[in-house]
Amino acid sequence: MAPKIAVIGAGIGGLYCTKSLLSDGYDVELFEKSDRIGGRMKTDLVEGFQLDHGFHVIQTGYDLTKQIIDYNQLSTRAFEPGAKVIRPSKNSSRIWRLSDPFRRPFSSFKDAFGFFASPFDMLRILKIRRRLLKMSVEDIFAKGDMTTQEWLRNQGFSQSFINRFFVPLFGGIFLESELRTNERLFKFVFRTMSRGDMALPKNGIQAVPNFLAAQIPNKIIHLNTKVDTFSKDSVTINGVRKGFDAVIVAYDNRENLSTKHVWTVYFSAPKSPLTSNHIMLNSEIKNVKNIISYISVPSDVQPSYSPDDRSLVCVTVVGDKCEALGLFNEEQVKDKVTEELLEWFGDSTLDWSLIEVQHISNALPETDSEVFLPNSPDSELEYFSCGDYMVHGSVEGTLLSAKKTVEQVRIKLATNEG
16 A cells, blocks of 8 residues: 655645655645645736736746746746836936846847946946856855845945845845845845746746646645644544644744735736836835835736736835835735836826735745754654745745655655565
C-alpha cells in the first residue's frame, strides 16, 4: 500500500507538492479551507474585467518556475522592459522613459538625453546588471547583510536617483517604503528582471495555480475543508482524525506573520493613460503626502483583462505609506488615490470609474538578514513545511521551498520503509 500524505493549503506550493508526490506513486490528499485554489494568486472576473489579487506578474527569468510552468500554454504577454517615470504636477507632469539598454538599445540611447538620471547613475545600473548576471543564484544568496538602501548607496548611487527610481519600483515589489529588504533578495530580483520579462497570462494570474491543478485529479483536492489540528501523522477535520504517513503544511502558520500589506485600486478608463506597455513609477513617492508607488494598465499588455471598449488601470499603494497618513479603510485610500491620479493625468481621470479597492494583509514575508541565517537540521521534525517565507517572497521562492519539501518527504518515507 502506498504511503499516505496530507498537504494543507492549495496555493502553488501545496499544488506543486501534491502533483510531484502523486507522480511518485504516493496516496496524496490536498486540503484547502477556502472555496478555490491559488492562495495569493487569484483572479476575479468583475464586470468583464480580470482583477488579480494585487498586481501580479510572472517573472520569466526565474530558473525553476520556467521549468514547471509552461508560459506558452498560458499565452503570456510581456510588459516592455524598463519603466516610465512620472514627476506629478498640477500644472504639467513630466514623464521620462527608462529603457533596457541591452534589449532596447536605440530607445535607451534616446532616453539618456531625458536627464532623469545622471550619466553616472545610469552607468552604475549597467555595471551592477553586468556583474549580477555573471553570478549564480547560490553566490548571490551566500552573503550580504546590508539593507537594499545601504547596498545601493554603497554602490555609489545618488540618493536622489534611489528615491526616484529604486524606491517606487522595488518599494512596490517588496511592499515597503524604506527599502529595508536584505541586499541578497534585491540582487536576486534585479538579476531576474535583467534576464527575463514581466509577463501576464491571458486568463489572469490564477492561470498559474490552475496550470498545476490541471495535473491533479479533482478527487484529490478538498475545497472548503478546514483542518482544525494537525500533527506529524494526522489531520483533524470536523472532529474526525485521519491518519497519514506524512503531513505537509503549505502555508505560513507562524504566530507572528509579516506586517507587509498592500492596497490595489482598480479603475475602468475609456482609454489607457499610458502610451506604451510599461509600468509607470512615481518619482515623488518619498514625498510624505504621496501614496501611489506605480500604476500599470494590464489590458494594454493582455487585452483579455478588460472589455473591448475599456482599459483596466491598476494602482499599487504600499501599506505603510497609508498608515503614515492615517488611511485605514477603502474609502480613505480610494479618495487619496483619486486625488493623486488627478494630479498625474488631469481631468481625463474624471471619466474613470472605480471597480474595486483591495487590501491584502500579510502580502509578503519579511526578508531581512535573519532570514538567511543557516538553519540547523531538526531530526525530530514533527511535520513538513513549505512556503515563500522559508526562502524568499516570490513565486520562485515558493516553488524552491516546495521542491525541497518534496525531496525531504521522499527521504523520510524511504527511510521508514527501509
